[in-house]
Amino acid sequence: MIDILLSLFFFIAVIAGLATSIMVLFSKKNYSKSFFLGLFLLSLAVVSIYNFYLSANTIKNFPELFTITKSFIFLAAPCSFLYVRNILSFEKKGIRKYDWLHFLPFLIYFVLTLFAYVGSFTTLKAAQYIAQLIKNPFSILALTIWLSYVFFQTMLILNYDLKKFKGDQFHQIKVISWIKVYNLMILFLFSALFVHHFLLRKIDVVDISCYFLISSVLFFTVGWLYFRPQIFHDEEEAFDFVNDNAVSVKSKDNKNNLVITYELTAEKKEDYLVKLDYILNANKLFLKKDFVIRDLSDETGISVHHLSNLINSEFGLHFQDYVNLKRIEYFKDKINDPEWKDLSLEGMAWGSGFKSRTTCFRAFIKHTGKSPSEYFKTIRKNSDRRGDYRLNNAST
Structure with a gap:
């Protein structure tokens, strides 16, 4: 036997x-x-x-x-x-x-x-x-x-x-x-x-x-x-x-215990935040399927290390989560757009910059607690709740 x-x-x-x-x-x-x-x-x-x-x-x-x-x-x-x-x-x-x-x-x-x-x-x-x-x-x-x-x-x-x-x-x-x-x-x-x-x-x-x-x-x-x-x-x-969490370290300024390697002055941090927000949103860089932190560094002129530090400390997020939340915001802004009315959820995910249906699904579950289909229905029925999942500064 x-x-x-x-x-x-x-x-x-x-x-x-x-x-x-x-x-x-x-x-x-x-x-x-x-x-x-x-x-x-x-x-x-x-x-x-x-x-x-x-x-x-x-x-x-x-x-x-x-x-x-x-x-x-x-x-x-x-x-x-x-x-x-x-x-x-x-x-x-x-x-x-x-x-x-x-x-x-x-x-x-x-x-x-x-x-x-x-x-x-x-x-x-x-x-x-x-x-x-x-x-x-x-x-x-x-x-x-x-x-x-x-x-x-x-x-x-x-x-x-x-x-x-x-x-x-x-x-x-x-x-x-x-x-x-x-x-x-x-x-x-x-x-x-x-x-x-x-x-x-x-x-x-x-x-x-x-x-x-x-x-x-x-x-x-x-x-x-x-x-x-x-x-x-x-x-x-x-x-x-x-x-x-297995690779995180504690920091007084970071509730999520993310890794912070480099410090920035308050003035420099404010300057970087303005530049980051303007370039990222004006050029819709997050719609690129293979968008990585190196691309953002090239566009803004801010080093990769400082970008990581900035996103971690100000938003309490990893770079990829930060980009995915931007994509979710874009998804939310476009969902009632006439150009999107005939798109499937998969098409909307693709149009929002997500690389695949799986990536989109996981991002929505992680950041909204809902699947894309549930989120879709919620937004369509409650269009007045358009600010629920916006990026918020970690200090608020």
């Missing part, structure tokens, strides 16, 4: 892992950023095929060709490291010139397993020797190398300087929070594999505990990505599953 349950567990891991990895690898958005994550998931999914072979082979004989798939475990550690490096990198180029060197251990082991499999049909002693040599991929040397990858990956995260990032810093904070969770998961996997093999390496009986750990990590990662697929499709909402 246990063998059947394990086989079912590994088989589901294969299907879920392959489906998710293909979706990531063929994602059109941020290809260079998600490529190595896709390879990481693919490696664990293919290793799960070998896991299935080990568990199901006790019930029914399967072709030994499945043994070739165990070599894909050598992709997991380098792909995880390269994924984190590319996410935290300030460079636009994701795949570098010598990244292929990280895949040499995988290529060597794959060729050896293929040679051992083909040699099993012959009487070559070399093939038998290699087959015995590579029987277990979890050697102390291999596991030590994998742990070193995790160590350097951890150092990348600990030494990451957010101040050098030139984009939407609050979005990047969410990204880093996800990366930290991901790193702990990988650290747990390879540490557990190392300790397990170190303690049980003299046991000759086939033990699938290591493979169970691998498939469990695959399930964990796929689970996150299944419930938050925006990571592949919508850069604006990527990593939204991380709680904003």
Whole structure:
């Protein structure tokens, strides 16, 4: 019964892992950023095929060709490291010139397993020797190398300087929070594999505990990505599953405990507020679908850091929430416009600058407590309540 349950567990891991990895690898958005994550998931999914072979082979004989798939475990550690490096990198180029060197251990082991499999049909002693040599991929040397990858990956995260990032810093904070969770998961996997093999390496009986750990990590990662697929499709909402409060710090001037990095004088702050309001509303910049804080900085001449500080302290909002509230205001002003009378709610959302129907729905729920359709009905029936959800200064 246990063998059947394990086989079912590994088989589901294969299907879920392959489906998710293909979706990531063929994602059109941020290809260079998600490529190595896709390879990481693919490696664990293919290793799960070998896991299935080990568990199901006790019930029914399967072709030994499945043994070739165990070599894909050598992709997991380098792909995880390269994924984190590319996410935290300030460079636009994701795949570098010598990244292929990280895949040499995988290529060597794959060729050896293929040679051992083909040699099993012959009487070559070399093939038998290699087959015995590579029987277990979890050697102390291999596991030590994998742990070193995790160590350097951890150092990348600990030494990451957010101040050098030139984009939407609050979005990047969410990204880093996800990366930290991901790193702990990988650290747990390879540490557990190392300790397990170190303690049980003299046991000759086939033990699938290591493979169970691998498939469990695959399930964990796929689970996150299944419930938050925006990571592949919508850069604006990527990593939204991380709680904003987890990365906030307390401030006397900020009731929402948002991050404030730079201080502005009262005179400078007033000057920036006037310029921000005029340029943003006069040019309707918030109607741009891919509008980011860098665009606003270019238009106003105010640095990204000062814009973040200004919006946080004066409105108690993240930049994206500030822009979405502007879009909701525009939606409210235009909803009774004759030009909009034949538009669907989706068309209105698009006309208000929202990137997708999902983005619009979440913004309305978050800032008004109503869905777009409920909000639509409320405004149509109560047109006299046109100021309910206007942006208010945090001091009022």
